[in-house]
Amino acid sequence: MRKKFKKMLGLSLSALMMGTVALPSATYIVHAESISTKNPGSAISNGNEISTDSSTDVPSKDSNTNVGTDSGSDSGNEDGSEECTNHVLKKVYGTPASCTEEGIKTHYVCDVCGKLFLDENGENEVSEEEIKIPEAHEWNTPTYDWSGAEVTGDSTELPSEPDGHTVTAKTTCKLCGEELTETEEFSTDTVHTADCTKDPVVKRYATDFVNSAFTNNSVTYNTGETNEEHNFTEFSDQIATPATCTEKAQYYLKCSDCDVISTNETDEKEEDEPLGHSFTDKPSNVQAAAGTCGSNTYYVQCDRCGAVSDTKTVVVGEATNHLNTVVINQKDATCTKPGYTGDTVCDQCGALIKKGEEIPATGHKTSNKVSDKIAKKATCTTPAKYYLLCDTCNEVTEDTKEVGKPNGHSFTNKDSGKVKDEATCTSPAIHYVQCDNCDEISTDKTIEIGSTDAENHGNIVLKNDKKATCKDEGYTGDEYCEDCGKLVKTGTKIPVTNEHTWDAGKITKAATCTQAGEKTYTCSVCGATKKEIIKKTEHKWAPRTETKVSGKDVVTTTKKTYDQCSVCKSVRNMKTVNSVRIKTPSVTLKAGKKSFTAKTKKLSGINGYQIRYSVKKNMKKSKTVTTKKTSKTVKKLISKKKYYVQVRAYKTVNGKKVFSSWSKVKNITTKK
Known part of the structure; x- marks a missing residue:
């Protein structure tokens, strides 16, 4: 079994190195890198990359060469591949898709069984189709020709109305320049129909494109066509023609659909009425009857429309030929009532020729006729006042006149209570007297009231007083009555004060800009002294500059600038600048x-x-x-x-x- 595995491993590695694992029509860059799913740390890499192209002699799927299999084996899966429990993976780097060629995702190939995986652990198995990246163009923004009305991809409103029934979409690929064109029929509907609001007709054109590069499927066109016919059936509040004496008011009609008010269509309201004539005293030129003494009677006309009344009349013209005139209703004015000059009328026709005028009341006139009715009695200071009689009608008027003389004051011994002098130790109190008849108080006549007041000393004088100083005690002094000589109040001692009488002082140490000075004051009474600090004076600053040059071949210049007091030689604002010249x-x-x-x-x-x-x-x-x-x-x-x-x-x-x-x-x- 081990010998068989080595044989399979050798075949698989050879196949990978020669590119036989590659999918048909795909380009691979294969790293010779083994990854064991059992021990990933044991991966082998020689650092080489092998590029295989589909144009080389790569066996297809139908080739007798199998990846990671032994054709002579009698064991394995139904498809003839070896059952693999420990994948040895090779990483295959992917390539991006182009406009005309498919791409491939980065994946892993088992060196034993030839299976494909997306992860290096061999857990996410995929098929050959799943690692393919479809070819794709990158299209520019398309243009759309709606039968002559052309817009770009982001436009939604046509510049003109289409003259056909098709739309042609065009675009080109940004990458390869390939041109894509699609022509479709489009449908038309009306988004907005013209109405009495005068908004124009708006049409919408829509289509669906097969190619996903074309997405603008709906545009509109504003035809500009409007409908100006309003339905003027309702009354507005605007009056076209005001009501007259005989005609009703006319109102402008408004549209019942949009409330637009007509400028020429009007009607009258059934409930309204004409104003009717206004006959006052405006004469017409139609004479009703000839008058007498030169006057005539005419029918009056309407104040608004000029229509002539057939009943009401007015007399027009002045009577200039009256032969006999008389004055009636005259009345003389009195002191309190107005009179009347009287009306002048024709004695023949009774016509009023001239209306009279009112004569103002004359009012009472008084001089020196004194009545026996007293207005105000005489007092100490004023004479009596009597009402005067009217010189015309002898009635008592409101006018008055002083008659006689004042009664004068009577100052005897009536105490007014107003004190001139209080009672003292030597004399009783003195009060002013009051008039026997009024409240007037005399300014000079007085009477003595009561007896003397032994405790009320009138004139008090101070004796034996002495002012205390910072050295000696003082004394407040004794109070004596100057009138009777009695000691009224004994004085008290005044303690020595702490208030010295200082002189103007003398500078005992002059102040400088570094040290404070001193001024000494001396009491002119007791000779005591006190000292006062004098503040330091201000520095008298003056700018100074010091320059020091040293060296022969390397010359160093040191420049110091500062302010120095001309009095105490203190220094401030010291600055040093060094410069080197070689x-x-x-x-x-x-x-x-x-x-x-x-x-x-x-x-x-x-x-x-x-x-x-x-x-x-x-x-x-x-x-x-x-x-x-x-x-x-x-x-x-x-x-x-x-x-x-x-x-x-x-x-x-x-x-x-x-x-x-x-x-x-x-x-x-x-x-x-």
Whole structure:
């Protein structure tokens, strides 16, 4: 059995290496990589890939060569293959499908039984058809020709109406350029019919394509055809013609389908009525009867339409030929009632020629006729007032007049209660007197009321008072009555105060910009002193610059800038800037075979030199070499070629190279 298995393994591996496992019409890239489903870690790989093409001599399904089988075996499955319980898998990398060729999925082939799997563990078995990838074109957006009306794949509305019954769809493959065309008949229906809303007719065209590349199966076309016939049967609220005296109002009709209001179709409502005539006093030119004294009577006409009444009349014209006139209804005006001038009428026809006017009431007129009716009695300060009589009608009026003189005040001994002076230890109280007849209080006449008040001292004076100081006690003083000399109140001592009387002070230490000063005050009473701190003065800053230069070949310049107080010499805003300038070196050249040697004098304090050279005097496309020595030979040059050379020195400062200027350009020609 083991010998048989080795034989089968050899056949299978040989078949894989030669491409016999490949499906017909498929291209494989086969890795010579074994995967054991029992022990995946034991896979063997030699790192080679073998490409087999269907155009080579690959046996077909009908070939007598079987994958992983022994044709001479008398055991196995019904199809002649060996029953495999331990697959030895080979990975077959797939290829994508093209427009004309099928592709294949990446899969695994058992080296023993030839079965196909999608997983490396040999669990998901598939058939040859299941690993195929069908050929497929990648189509561009199609165009559709609807009998002359052409749209692109994403359009849904035709630009014009089709003139036939077929639609032709076209597209091309993005990959191979192959053209695909399909022509089908299409059906037509109406999406929207024209109605009184004036929306146009919209038609829809639809078809079904066999090829899946064509998916736009329905488009529409707006014909623009409309129907302007409305069904004007209902009344709107808009009045076309207002009602007149004899005719009803006319209303615009509206469409019962869309509510559009007509601009010319009208009708009257059955329940409406005409306005009727309005006959007031507007005369017509139709005379009813001739008048007398020059006036005439005419029929009136309607205020709205001018129709003439057949019953109502009005007198028109002034009576200019009246022979006899009289004034009636006249009345004289009185003090309180208006009068009337009277109406002028024709004594013959009774016509009113001129209407009278009202005469205003004259009103009462008064001068000095005093009645016996008193308006206000006389007082201490005002005379009596009497009503006056009307000069015309002798009625008592509202006008008044003062008659006589005021009664005057009567100041005797009536106490008003208003105090002029309170009772004191030497005199009784003094009050102002009041008028015997009114509430007026005298401004000068007084009376004494009651007796003296021994406790009410009128004039108090202070004696023996003394102000306390920071050194001595004080005394509030004693209060004495100046009128009777009695001690009213004894004073008290005032303790020594803590309030000194300071002088203007004296500066005992002047303030500076670094130290505070001091000012001393002295009490003028007790000689005590106190000190006050004087704040520091402001610095007087002035800008300063210090420059220090050191070195010969490498010149270091240190520049310090700061502000310094001119009083105390304090410093602020210190800034230091260092700059390095390297002396430009000189160079001497010596030609060599396809080389030259550049030599320069040694400069102290530097780290090295750079040499640049070029075949052009302007040093374009120059090359640079770096050396720490003063001499450097540049080799591998072109023989008998003139080179232009410059040298510069450098020093590393804070991790960066600082260079001198390039030396003057010198040239040299290499030797053969």
